[in-house]
Amino acid sequence: MQIYDIAVIGAGPAGCMAAIRGAQIGKKVILLEKNNKIGRKLLITGNGRCNFTNTAPLNVFLEMFGKRGSFYRDVFNKFSNHDLINFFELNGLGHKVEEDGRVFPITEKSKSVVDVLEKVLEEENVKILYNFCLKMIDTHENFFELYSTKNQIIKAYKVIMATGGASYRSTGSSGDGFIFANLLGHKITELKPGGVPLIVSEEWIQQLKGVTLKNVGMEIEYDNKHLTLTTRGNLLLTHFGISGPVILDMSHHIAEILDKYGNLKLKIDFIPEIKDDDLGLMLQADFQKYSKKTLKNYLKFHLPLRIIEPILSSLNLDPHKKLNQITKKERFILQNTLKSLPLTITGHLPLNDAFVTCGGVSKKEINPKTMESKLINRLYFAGEILSGCGRRGGYNLQQAFSTGYVAGDSASKN
């Protein structure tokens, strides 16, 4: 039976790039994928637009991966955001840069990114075996045997595990790689959701599904502590609670607090650019100036229309009351609500609904220069299977492509 130089497991961005790099160096590479096509998750990234990297400099990239971000210094140096943009440009796919340096394909379609990967895999003669769902790895002295659930067997001198995380499992990323890595002796750090919507107990929120609160500020209150979140952004109300960029970015942090302290209060500041005292003076002046307006009509200046009545009803305030009928006490309540609307966060959606999986194969057991296991020679890891996760903004896909590139490169050279 033929023994391949390299077998790559999982045809997501990490696996595809690993296979491409190995084949470019002249190795016989086989890519094993349980689905009948490559890049199922890639297709849904960035709302179908694929935010594949970011223009941020290296130090920002490392920060975006938290405390252990410096693990990726070599990897991002060897295959940077510029290298990735060039890779797509050279293969006919231009790019566009949006707010906060987020980079998208010029077509604004994830499919274009998948198409490029498919084209290059073919050009480089990578053999792809679809519907191959790995169920077991046997290690021998100088090669591996890979068994599929249908008992197909593939032999390879080197193996790159790029099976992704454990969220959006229907795309194929069902966490299998963590089991194999663990059976091979690797430590798997706790799997937690990274970027996940939060559950809110206030029932009136449910009526407001689909409403976006633009550029709000936030503060968290837990265990008698107050934590003002520096990020401002858009918050989306859903049938179970809250989501949107500002929530997804902070959710892993909030999830940790929830695990430790139970429920917490999230306070929304609808007008973060105006200080509390200044807002008080402004409301006082406005209530005189627009004394004949109803409360509901006036609040349109500050709040999205759909949210006004549910908020006023939660405060027992009549939306049709004229401003000159509002008492001083009621005006203070309004001021407080505009600056600090409290929502009770009781939990978060499960890992399957997360943007990425935080946790995975411990990076302590991986050589950061090569992505090779420190425990098992000739075994490499790439992509989301590695512990930790990046913030939103194209950082996670760059991590997948860069670690894939380095794993493919070093597996071909050592």
Ligand SMILES: Cc1cc2nc3c(=O)[nH]c(=O)nc-3n(C[C@H](O)[C@H](O)[C@H](O)COP(=O)(O)OP(=O)(O)OC[C@H]3O[C@@H](n4cnc5c(N)ncnc54)[C@H](O)[C@@H]3O)c2cc1C
């Ligand atoms: C809704 C959503 C939107 C996102 N948007 C963005 C974005 O815009 N920008 C960004 O940077 N990140 C985004 N991400 C995160 C990004 O998609 C992942 O970080 C990235 O796909 C990880 O790449 P990967 O190659 O490691 O794993 P995956 O893309 O998960 O690929 C793993 C592959 O391994 C295969 N596999 C698994 N187990 C087996 C097995 N036993 N045998 C054979 N094959 C197997 C799977 O079928 C899959 O094809 C998003 C994630 C989600 C869920």
